[in-house]
C-alpha cells in the first residue's frame with residue numbers, strides 16, 4: 180500500500196489537533212542561517228548569541244553639560260565661601276580631553292563627552308558661573324558635589340563578553356540599537372521561511388475585478404499573506420487557480436521542487452465536493468499525506484503533507500476555517516523554521532458570555548481577550564461559522580471551546596490562543 184492509500188475522500192480519520200501539530204513539526208528541517216544587512220534585520224530571529232566585544236560605555240562619559248571636577252576640591256564650597264577653579268580645557272562630544280586635570284582646575288564638558296581621567300564628577304552648567312580674570316577664566320562653585328556623580332563609568336551598562344542578545348531572540352527596535360552600537364553591519368539571523376500561497380477556486384475574482392453573480396474576490400490569499408508576514412515568514416503569492424486538477428497540480432509540483440520555497444499553503448478544495456481538487460492532489464501526489472481531517476471546528480478538513488523536506492498545507496477555502504488552520508498549524512511551522520519556539524501558547528481566561536453551540540470537536544472561536552481587574556476575559560466576535568469573513572479583523576485570540584453536552588456559561592474558564 181502506498182503511503183497515501185490509507186486516506187480516502189469521504190471516510191476521513193480525524194486526528195487530534197495536538198497530534199496533527201506534532202506530526203507537522205517532526206518534518207520540519209533545521210532552520211537556515213543567513214547574514215542580513217542591519218537595516219533589514221528588524222523582526223528576524225537571531226541565529227547566534229550576541230556578546231559585547233567591548234564594555235558599554237567604553238569611556239567615562241559625562242551625563243550633563245557642565246564642568247568636570249575633582250570633587251575633593253569642592254568639599255568646603257558654599258554660597259558664602261564659593262570655590263573658584265581655573266578653567267583649563269573644553270571637551271565637546273567626540274573629543275579626547277586635551278589636558279590632565281590637576282587640583283584647583285576644571286574642564287568645561289558636554290553631555291556624552293569623555294571625562295578627564297582625574298575628574299570624578301560633573302557639575303551642571305546651571306549651578307555655576309564663569310568669571311574672567313587677568314590670568315584666565317575661573318568657574319565659581321557654591322556647593323560641594325559627592326564623588327562619582329554625573330559620570331557614567333566604563334562598563335556601567337555591560338562589561339566585555341557579556342551575552343546581550345540570545346540566539347532565538349526576535350530582533351526588536353531595542354535590539355537594533357544594541358546591534359548597531361556593537362558594530363554589526365551584518366546580522367546573523369535565521370532565514371525567513373518563504374511560504375508560497377496558492378488559492379484555488381473557479382469562483383475567484385482578482386481584487387480589482389467587478390463582482391459578478393456567483394463569484395467572489397480572492398480574499399484568502401491576502402489574509403494568508405498578512406498572517407505569514409505577521410509571523411515572520413515571507414509570503415510568495417502564486418495567485419489563484421481554477422478548480423481543475425491539471426494546472427494547479429503542475430504549479431504545485433514546480434513549487435515542491437523549487438529550492439527557494441520552504442512551505443506551500445493552498446486554500447480551497449480540500450473537502451469532499453466534486454471540484455475539491457486539493458483533495459485529489461493530496462490523494463495522488465508523490466508526497467506523503469499526514470492527515471486530511473482534524474478534530475476541530477472550523478477547519479476540520481485541514482490537510483497537510485510532506486514532500487522531501489517540504490510541508491504542504493491544504494487549508495479550507497472557507498475564510499474562517501482558512502484563518503484558524505493557519506494559526507494552528509502553519510504559524511508553528513513558520514516559528515520552527517525561523518528558529519523560534521513553536522507551538523500553541525495558551526492563556527487562561529474567563530468566558531464573557533454564554534457559548535451554547537454544541538460540537539463533537541473542540542471549537543476555536545475567533546474573538547479577543549482583554550484584561551479587567553487583573554483577570555483575562557474572552558469575548559467571541561461576530562459570526563463564527565466557517566464561511567464568515569468579517570470576524571477575523573476583530574480577532575486577537577482563538578477561544579478554545581471544548582466539546583461539551585451543555586455548552587459553556589459566562590464566567591467559565593477557557594483557554595485562549597493569542598494570534
Ligand SMILES: Nc1nc2c(c(=O)[nH]1)N[C@H]1C(S)=C(S)[C@@H](COP(=O)(O)OP(=O)(O)OC[C@H]3O[C@@H](n4cnc5c(N)ncnc54)[C@H](O)[C@@H]3O)O[C@H]1N2
Nearest residue numbers: 378380397398399400447448449450455495496497500565
Ligand atoms: N458534503 C460536505 N460538504 C462540506 C463538508 C463536508 O464534510 N461534507 N465540509 C464543509 C466544511 S467543514 C468546510 S470548511 C468546507 C471546506 O471547503 P473547501 O476547503 O473544499 O473549499 P471550497 O469548496 O473551495 O470553498 C469553500 C468556500 O470558501 C470560499 N473560498 C474559497 N477560496 C477562497 C478565497 N481564496 N477567498 C475567499 N473565499 C474563498 C468559496 O467560494 C466557498 O464559498 O466545505 C464544507 N462542505
Ligand code: MOO
Nearest residue numbers: 477478479500565
Ligand atoms: O472544516 Mo469546516 O471549517 O469545519 O467548517
Ligand SMILES: [Mg+2]
Nearest residue numbers: 448450452455
Ligand atoms: Mg469544497
